[in-house]
Amino acid sequence: MKKIIALLLACVMVLGLFAGCSSSAPAETKAPEAAAPAETKAPAENAAPEAISLKVWGPQEDQADNNSFLPVACQKFNEAHPEWDITFTFEVCSEGDVGTQVTKDPSAAADVYMFANDQLGTLIQANAIARLGGSTLDEVKASNSETMVASVTSGEGVYGVPFTGNTWFMYYDKSVYTEDDIKSLDAMMAKKTVAFPVTNTWYVPGFFFGMGGTMFGDGTDGTAGITFGGENGAAATTYLANALAAKTMIDDASGAGLDGLRNGTVGAIFSGTWDAKNVEEALGENYGAAQLPTFTVNGEEHQLYSFSGSKAYGVNPNSANMKAATALALWLGSAEMQDLHFELRNGEVIPCNADLLASDTDYINNAAALAQNATIANTSKLQPSIPEMGMYWSNAESLGKALANGEVNADNAADLTEKWNTGLNNAGL
Numbered sequence: 001m002k003k004i005i006a007l008l009l010a011c012v013m014v015l016g017l018f019a020g021c022s023s024s025a026p027a028e029t030k031a032p033e034a035a036a037p038a039e040t041k042a043p044a045e046n047a048a049p050e051a052i053s054l055k056v057w058g059p060q061e062d063q064a065d066n067n068s069f070l071p072v073a074c075q076k077f078n079e080a081h082p083e084w085d086i087t088f089t090f091e092v093c094s095e096g097d098v099g100t101q102v103t104k105d106p107s108a109a110a111d112v113y114m115f116a117n118d119q120l121g122t123l124i125q126a127n128a129i130a131r132l133g134g135s136t137l138d139e140v141k142a143s144n145s146e147t148m149v150a151s152v153t154s155g156e157g158v159y160g161v162p163f164t165g166n167t168w169f170m171y172y173d174k175s176v177y178t179e180d181d182i183k184s185l186d187a188m189m190a191k192k193t194v195a196f197p198v199t200n201t202w203y204v205p206g207f208f209f210g211m212g213g214t215m216f217g218d219g220t221d222g223t224a225g226i227t228f229g230g231e232n233g234a235a236a237t238t239y240l241a242n243a244l245a246a247k248t249m250i251d252d253a254s255g256a257g258l259d260g261l262r263n264g265t266v267g268a269i270f271s272g273t274w275d276a277k278n279v280e281e282a283l284g285e286n287y288g289a290a291q292l293p294t295f296t297v298n299g300e301e302h303q304l305y306s307f308s309g310s311k312a313y314g315v316n317p318n319s320a321n322m323k324a325a326t327a328l329a330l331w332l333g334s335a336e337m338q339d340l341h342f343e344l345r346n347g348e349v350i351p352c353n354a355d356l357l358a359s360d361t362d363y364i365n366n367a368a369a370l371a372q373n374a375t376i377a378n379t380s381k382l383q384p385s386i387p388e389m390g391m392y393w394s395n396a397e398s399l400g401k402a403l404a405n406g407e408v409n410a411d412n413a414a415d416l417t418e419k420w421n422t423g424l425n426n427a428g429l
Contacts, residue, residue: 048085049082049083049084049085050083050084050085051084051085051087052084052086052087052320052321052324053086053087053089053320053321054074054086054087054088054089054111054112054321054324054325054328055089055091055109055110055111055112056070056074056088056089056090056091056111056112056328057090057091057093057101057109057110057112057114058070058090058092058093058095058113058114059093060092060094061345061348062114062341062344063090063092068344069341069344069345070090071088071090072340072344073331073332073337073340073341074086074090074328074332076337077327077328077331077332081324081327084324086324091110093110093113095114095115095116095119096116096119098113098114098115098116098119098123099118099122099123099390102115102123102126102128102129103122103123103125103126103128106126106128106316106317106318109128110316111315111316111319111320111321111324111325111328112313112314112316112319112325112328112329112332113313113314113316114163114311114312114313114314115160115311115312115313115314116166116309116310116311117151117152117160117162117166117309117310117311117312117383118309118383118384118385119385120152120154120159120160120385121154121384121385121386121387121388121389121390122390123159123314124154124159125387127317128317129159129160129314129315129316130159130314130315130316130317130322131157131158132157132158132159132160132326136161136326136329136330137158139330140152140158140162140333141158143334143335143353143354143355144162144352144353145352145354145376145377147308147376147377147382148165148310148352149162150382151310151312151382151383151385152310152312154220154386159314160310160312160313160314161312161313161329161330161332161333162310162311162333162352163311163313163332163337163338163341163349163352164273164310164311164338164341164349164350164351164352165308165309165350165352165372165376166272166308166309166310166311167272167306167307167308167309167372167375167376167380168203168270168271168272168306168307169272169289169290169291169292169368169371169372169374169379170182170268170269170270170290170291170292170293170371171261171268171270171271171275171276171279171283171287171288171371172188172267172268172269172288172289172290173192173261173268173283173286174283174285174286174287174288176191176192176267176268176286177191177192177267177268182288182290182293183293183294184293184294184295184301185293185294185295185304186295188267188268188293189243189248189249190248192265192266192267192268193247193248193249193265193266194248194249194266194268194269194270195249195250195251195252195256195260195266195268195269196249196251196252196269196270197253197257197270197271198240198244198249198251198252198400198403199251199253199400199401199403200400201392201393201394201397201400202307203270203306204240204396204399204400205305205381205396206292206304206305206306206307207236207239207240207304208228208233208236209305209381210236210294210295210302210303210304210305211232211233211235211297211302212232213226213227213228213232213233213236214226214227215227215381215384215389215392216384216386216388219381219382219383219384219385220384220386222386222387222388225424225425226392226421226424227421228417228421228424229417229418229420229421229422230418231414233417233418233421234414234417234418235298236297236417237399237403237408237416237417238410238413238414239295240403240408241403241408241409241410241413242410244404244406245406245409250266251400251403251404252269252270252271253404257269257270257271258275258278258279258282261279261282262282270292270306273347273348273350273368273369274348276347276367277346277347277348288367289367289368289370290371290374291374291375291378292304292305292306292375292380303379304379305379305380305381306375306380307381307382307383308375308376308380308381308382308383309382309383309385310352313328313330313332313333314329315329334353335351335353335355335356338351338356339351339356339362342362342363347368350363351363357373392424395424396420398420399416399417399420402416
């Protein structure tokens, strides 16, 4: 009898203390290739299905109970594959923690796991993710945009099955701003204060990208470093410092932006699809979402950029059941399962399947879905997924904190920015 065992255990409790991952450069040619997915077929007459076990990792929200996405989707997979009698084990590990948890001991990790694409370099480096090939690879390329495929690509290899885009964009109050207003951050701030996560290192690069800064060249060259300094970097820092001092911008910390939307003191915030329901409840019929605006420095407009990427399913090359694991990853990332994921997560997980987005009115008429996809296409930079990116996050916090605390002004912005950028490039990067 097919069965699903839901064990809601935190990954860190399951894995315990294991050795960390190697610090050597990625060995892409060594990554095992995932097996081609098996065709759906009934077992031979009088032949018992093969009994196998698969462990799946994902966030708590996707396995809260038996009616959550992972148990439901995996049960459907079980029913579609009578050649296997699968016992599923589900364990909690968020997409952003996979790079840390899987690499502690890949042999003890899940057969299939959900990961944010910025973890890819670390997973490859630890030989903890299988390179896709054959019909699996063909399906991933056929059903996703070039950006989504690129988000799970390293060198010549593709390593994941994307299931949603991952970026941030702008929510705004339609009673405050016109369609022309939302094209310019300066026009918006002239009407009402906006909330921006200045202290969040996933957001603040947007202004430095807008001034021509780069991270690791095209995002794949670890030796190229980060170029957020110089005159242009100082201009980005000064812009933020001036806006915060004038209180036309506030740091969106501890829910300040949503609170401001609710009480009318804030006209716009910058977030992702996970906040769509909260923003819609706060604004009602005035709920709006859009790609990112421009900002003006010395009379010239510059585009604000977000990081873009994906969340995807990865296959552990140490799996004892690679064929079934690969088939499951492709199944979970299929159009049908992306649609189910959207439904069971109340619209928080927007599909990235190209055909689904083009044909289904649930997404065509969804403001957050439209904003996310427009942002990925027009106002974003693909987030680097090389191992060197891992050192950026904590080392980038200092400038945002100084800005939020009012310690930066036009007089010291250039010096502080240069020291910050130097620190980023000398912090193990």
